[in-house]
Amino acid sequence: MSTETVKAAAHRVCETTGLSIFLKAQFFVKINAVLAVIFLLVGGIAALLLALTRWSNVMLLNDIWYYRMITLHGVNMLVFWIIFFEMAILYFASTTLLNTKMFSKKLAHVSLALMVAGAVVTNYIILKGQADVMLTSYPPLEAHPLFYLGIILFAVGALLVAFNFFATLYIAKKNKTYEGSMPLVTFGAATAAIIAVVALLHGAAALVPTFFWSMGWMEMMDPGVYRLLWWGLGHHSQQINVAAMVSVWYFVATISTGAKPLNETVCRGAFILYILFINLAAAHHLLVDPGLSSEWKIWNTSYAMYLAVLASMIHGYTVPASMEVAMRRKGYNKGIFGWFAKLPWKDPGFSAVALSAIIFGFIGGITGVTLGTEQINIMAHNTLRIPGHFHATVVGGTTLAFMGLCYYLVPLIFQKDFYMKKLARIQPWLFGGGIVLMSFGMSFAGTYGVPRRTYDSDFGGAILETGFDPIAHIFLGLLGVGGVIAFVGLLLFLVLIVTAVFFGPSIKGQKMPTWQSAREQKMTDDLISIGYEEEGKDYHIKTPGTIVLVLIFLLSFAIYYFANWAALADLWHIR
Amino acid sequence: MSIFHPKGNWYRPPTGAERLWVGLALAWCLVMSITMPWWHFQGKQNAPQTTYEVDPSAFIQRVNQFVETNRVGEINNVPIVEPEPGGDAYLLGQMWQWYPVLKLKKNQTYRIHVSSADLQHGLSILPINMNIHVLPGYDYVMEITPTTAGEFSLICNEFCGIGHHRMTGKIIVEET
Ligand code: HEM
Ligand SMILES: [Cu+2]
Ligand SMILES: [Cu+2]
Numbered sequence: 027m028s029t030e031t032v033k034a035a036a037h038r039v040c041e042t043t044g045l046s047i048f049l050k051a052q053f054f055v056k057i058n059a060v061l062a063v064i065f066l067l068v069g070g071i072a073a074l075l076l077a078l079t080r081w082s083n084v085m086l087l088n089d090i091w092y093y094r095m096i097t098l099h100g101v102n103m104l105v106f107w108i109i110f111f112e113m114a115i116l117y118f119a120s121t122t123l124l125n126t127k128m129f130s131k132k133l134a135h136v137s138l139a140l141m142v143a144g145a146v147v148t149n150y151i152i153l154k155g156q157a158d159v160m161l162t163s164y165p166p167l168e169a170h171p172l173f174y175l176g177i178i179l180f181a182v183g184a185l186l187v188a189f190n191f192f193a194t195l196y197i198a199k200k201n202k203t204y205e206g207s208m209p210l211v212t213f214g215a216a217t218a219a220i221i222a223v224v225a226l227l228h229g230a231a232a233l234v235p236t237f238f239w240s241m242g243w244m245e246m247m248d249p250g251v252y253r254l255l256w257w258g259l260g261h262h263s264q265q266i267n268v269a270a271m272v273s274v275w276y277f278v279a280t281i282s283t284g285a286k287p288l289n290e291t292v293c294r295g296a297f298i299l300y301i302l303f304i305n306l307a308a309a310h311h312l313l314v315d316p317g318l319s320s321e322w323k324i325w326n327t328s329y330a331m332y333l334a335v336l337a338s339m340i341h342g343y344t345v346p347a348s349m350e351v352a353m354r355r356k357g358y359n360k361g362i363f364g365w366f367a368k369l370p371w372k373d374p375g376f377s378a379v380a381l382s383a384i385i386f387g388f389i390g391g392i393t394g395v396t397l398g399t400e401q402i403n404i405m406a407h408n409t410l411r412i413p414g415h416f417h418a419t420v421v422g423g424t425t426l427a428f429m430g431l432c433y434y435l436v437p438l439i440f441q442k443d444f445y446m447k448k449l450a451r452i453q454p455w456l457f458g459g460g461i462v463l464m465s466f467g468m469s470f471a472g473t474y475g476v477p478r479r480t481y482d483s484d485f486g487g488a489i490l491e492t493g494f495d496p497i498a499h500i501f502l503g504l505l506g507v508g509g510v511i512a513f514v515g516l517l518l519f520l521v522l523i524v525t526a527v528f529f530g531p532s533i534k535g536q537k538m539p540t541w542q543s544a545r546e547q548k549m550t551d552d553l554i555s556i557g558y559e560e561e562g563k564d565y566h567i568k569t570p571g572t573i574v575l576v577l578i579f580l581l582s583f584a585i586y587y588f589a590n591w592a593a594l595a596d597l598w599h600i601r
Numbered sequence: 602m603s604i605f606h607p608k609g610n611w612y613r614p615p616t617g618a619e620r621l622w623v624g625l626a627l628a629w630c631l632v633m634s635i636t637m638p639w640w641h642f643q644g645k646q647n648a649p650q651t652t653y654e655v656d657p658s659a660f661i662q663r664v665n666q667f668v669e670t671n672r673v674g675e676i677n678n679v680p681i682v683e684p685e686p687g688g689d690a691y692l693l694g695q696m697w698q699w700y701p702v703l704k705l706k707k708n709q710t711y712r713i714h715v716s717s718a719d720l721q722h723g724l725s726i727l728p729i730n731m732n733i734h735v736l737p738g739y740d741y742v743m744e745i746t747p748t749t750a751g752e753f754s755l756i757c758n759e760f761c762g763i764g765h766h767r768m769t770g771k772i773i774v775e776e777t
Contacts, residue, residue: 043604089763123604160760164721166737167762207611210603249721249736276603287603290611292619314733316652316741320641323648328634339626343619395633401640401647407732408723408758475730477723477758481766485756488769489677489698492727492754573618580629587633591640597731599645599710599746 036127042438042538043281043554051121051128055114055439057138059432062110063523065145066425069102070516077464077509082483082502089481093158096479100161101152104263104420105180106145111428112218112270113141113187118439119215119273120194126203129193137186144180147172160479162256165236165246174237178230185226188219210287210294214273217297218266221304225266228258228308250317257308264416265304267424268338269297271386274427275345275379281434282376283369284356284553285348293344296337303333310398314407323400335395342387342579347572354567356549362571370550373541378430378454385458386423389465392583394419402590404597408479410505411472414465421512422461426454429519436523437538442530447541450522457515463508467501474498649733651742660693660716660740667691668701676702681773684711692755692770694722694735696762699755699770706777710746723759726772732758747774 037048072095078086079095087095121128128134151157156170163169195216198204208216232255238244276293279285287293309326312318353365370376393415397406406412433450436442444450476483476498483502484493533539540547615623641647667682667690674681680701684690686709693700695718705711715724717737725732729749735741747753755770 045604089766093760093763093765124606158763164759166720167760204606206606206608209606248738250739253736280603285603289613289615289619290607291613292615292623312734314648316649316734316736316739320648320650324637324641328637332630332634336623336626336630339629340623343622343626347619399633400637401644404646404648404732405730407734408725409730409732473730475725475727475732475756477725477756479760479765480756480758485767485769488767489679490702490754490769490771492756492769495728569618573622576622580625583629591636594646595644597646597729598726598748600731601645601647601649601744 040122040438041536045122046125047439048121048127050131050134051117052439054117054128054134054138055435058110058114058117059435059439060527061142061145062107062114062428063432063520065102065106065110066516067520068149069099069107070513070520072096072099072102073509073516074513077506077513079481080483080502081506081509082499084506085482087481090155090158092481093160093479094152094155097158097160098149098152101148101177103425104161105177108263108267108420108424108428109180109184110141110145112222112266113137113184114435115270115273115431116187116191116215116219119212120191120198123209123212124195124198124204126194126198126201129190129197133186133190137183137190140179140183140186142183144176144178144183146176147179148176151176162260163236164256165239165249165252168240171237171240174233174240178233178237181226181229181233184222188222188226191215191219207290210290211273211277213294214269214276214297217300218269218273220301221262221266221269225259225262228255228262232256232259250315253312253315254308254318257311261308261311262304264420265300265334267420269300271382271424271427272297272338272341272345274431275341275383278375278379278427278430278434279345279349279352280554282373282379282550283349283352284550285345285352286553288344288348288351292340296340296344299333299337299340303330303337310403313398313400313403320400327398327400331395331398335391338387338391339576342383342391343572343576345383346575347569350569350572351567352550352553355553356546362574366571370542370546372451373433374450374454375430375433375541377451378426378433378458381454381458382423382427382430385418385426385462387579388582389462390415390419390423392586393469395583396587396590399587399590402594404600405590405594406472408477409472410468410476410478413478414468414470414472417461417468418465422458422465426458426461429457430454432519432523434538436526436530437533440527440530441532441534442526443533443539444522444526444530446522446525449518451541453515453518453522455515456518457512460508460510460512460515464505464512465508467504467506467508471498471501471505474501476502645746649741649743651744653740653742655716655738655740657716657718657737660691660714661718663714664691664693664700672701673704676771679771686711688712689714692724693718694724694757694761694768695719697757697764697768699724699757699768702771702773704773704775705747706775707747707750708777710744713743713745715741715743720761721759722757722761722768725756725758727754727756729753734759747772750774750776 157173757768
């Protein structure tokens with residue numbers, strides 16, 4: 027009796043998935059997710075102001091506040107929102123999915139304190155106006171020492187969480203809390219954590235000396251070397267985001283449709299490609315930098331990026347294909363795309379993830395690889411084409427996938443139900459649609475050469491006048507409109523989450539309320555419950571729909587890629 | 602199931618459509634890996650490669666000397682400078698202008714040395730939209746051949762302080 031109660035207090039069994047949720051780890055999942063969402067709000071307010079400033083007919087902010095907000099936005103979104111959320115994923119994937127308690131609660135508290143302190147200090151100094159240096163803080167531009175210190179504290183905290191994660195994997199293995207290999211989602215999370223360690227070490231190499239310099243203890247680091255090291259942080263972090271996002275795709279695909287990976291070898295192999303081949307792809311941020319040879323640039327982009335691209339293209343097939351198989355097994359066999367129409371689109375968790383995969387692949391991926399080509403980068407470096415690309419990867423892709431996960435996190439971990447479910451159903455479309463419009467606006471304005479990180483696209487007051495084609499200004503308007511729509515989607519997300527988490531009806535002891543019809547949910551549950559038993563079966567089910575989708579993708583990719591080469595051929599000759 | 606640990610030995614090479622896609626994707630990645638070096642040898646537009654280390658003050662001196670010897674006029678108090686076709690030219694990025702205005706001839710090749718006197722800058726030639734990154738301490742040599750004539754604007758596209766969005770310059774290309 028007594029051991030039973032002790033155990034019962036340490037974890038609970040999830041009514042929906044049957045997995046064990048360890049209460050200490052659950053606390054850290056919750057707190058990191060809540061903090062993430064708070065910083066998403068901070069970054070979101072800055073986002074709205076930025077969109078309304080780049081919209082050249084509006085130009086809401088003055089120049090100082092535009093530069094301050096762009097720093098605030100970049101840091102809160104790309105660093106604090108994304109990484110706090112990833113910490114929640116690491117705690118979840120290492121404990122619940124491996125059926126183990128976490129390695130150390132103390133360590134988790136210490137890392138949390140460091141991260142919160144770092145985030146607060148950084149935000150304070152930015153808002154105080156002493157760190158208008160953008161996220162990248164390229165020297166000789168200099169910020170107040172607290173800016174670097176805040177980011178370093180945050181990074182050390184994140185590194186400790188990664189350590190806690192690995193130690194948890196280790197004790198799970200040692201205590202044999204599961205048999206065989208870890209689940210795919212945990213494997214993906216581990217990929218993210220490994221890359222995170224590499225990223226954070228680069229970050230330390232760039233930022234610690236820069237912090238010392240700002241204190242007057244050291245000479246300034248060479249600006250070219252700083253860029254190389256900083257992008258070792260900045261680029262790798264994007265690979266963390268991709269690995270975490272793909273893990274979320276697999277997780278939501280399983281839980282919303284009953285899909286299971288067609289071939290674990292292929293899926294895991296693709297994750298391993300991320301780890302092996304991402305190392306030096308930071309080169310694609312330095313393609314038109316002085317001081318680096320073309321051989322170095324070409325080798326590092328093609329060897330390191332293309333095999334990581336291959337990995338993403340593989341996931342881009344395996345995720346929808348696994349859903350297609352699941353849907354066909356439920357009997358949705360009509361034609362090539364009958365299954366596609368019958369996917370659980372009414373489930374915002376699912377539609378967020380589906381949109382995430384489409385936006386990430388079709389817009390983010392295609393533009394990213396193309397702009398990251400050494401020569402094509404001449405037409406793109408530091409233009410709005412760059413934020414046009416990454417708002418389709420890290421926002422339309424990662425952020426939207428994380429939002430999708432939240433539609434499961436709230437009922438499964440917080441054990442609360444949502445209000446306003448109709449609005450929840452449109453939220454992913456609003457956010458994703460807004461981001462797509464904004465990304466188009468940025469990308470097309472960028473093809474006219476409109477620069478990023480620039481307050482006034484008309485260069486008013488310059489000694490030598492210049493300006494852009496009126497069509498470029500129309501695209502800046504599209505940027506503005508898309509940005510406002512995305513902001514509304516973001517705000518709606520926050521309202522839905524906050525009302526559910528803090529005021530929502532408790533669903534303790536119940537199954538998660540379904541977004542689908544009872545019949546659909548039953549079919550999904552059945553697939554999930556037999557899936558484990560059937561490991562290694564049902565490969566005879568064909569996936570014609572997914573094949574057509576990926577072929578369309580490949581064709582779009584090739585067209586965009588070669589169209590850019592064609593445009594490049596019209597430029598002045600340069601070497 | 603992606604949330605449960607797979608049972609037994611899950612090692613299995615890809616089959617069927619999955620194998621086809623992995624193959625296609627790999628082939629596409631190879632096409633892209635070959636295109637880049639191919640263009641490096643065959644294409645006319647490549648990222649400049651030549652870089653020299655230079656002290657910003659030394660670079661400023663060279664720019665000033667270049668302006669003195671080749672000056673042909675001025676516009677809004679900025680000197681217009683015409684380098685020898687085939688020769689060296691200098692362009693200085695500083696808070697907040699590109700200095701001086703360069704006057705070039707169409708279809709002639711120039712070695713334009715670009716560097717910064719202070720912060721990092723982004724050299725952007727408009728409207729043709731060509732961009733390179735400029736760092737203090739690095740003399741970056743663009744071997745450039747204008748293939749169209751007219752007036753081209755230079756702007757800065759890397760944040761360089763509060764006057765960044767007023768940092769401009771000009772290149773004039775004459776028909777030959
Ligand atoms: C409502 C959603 C969002 C809107 C409307 C928005 C809008 C913008 C705008 C207008 C810019 C400025 C572009 C420029 O002038 O150079 C920008 C920059 C940026 N955004 Fe967003 N954004 C959103 C969400 C996000 C999210 C979720 C992330 C990251 C996860 C993100 C990451 C960034 C980054 C890294 C920059 C570049 C900052 C810099 O240049 O230092 N954004 N965004
Ligand atoms: Cu990158
Ligand atoms: Cu600038």
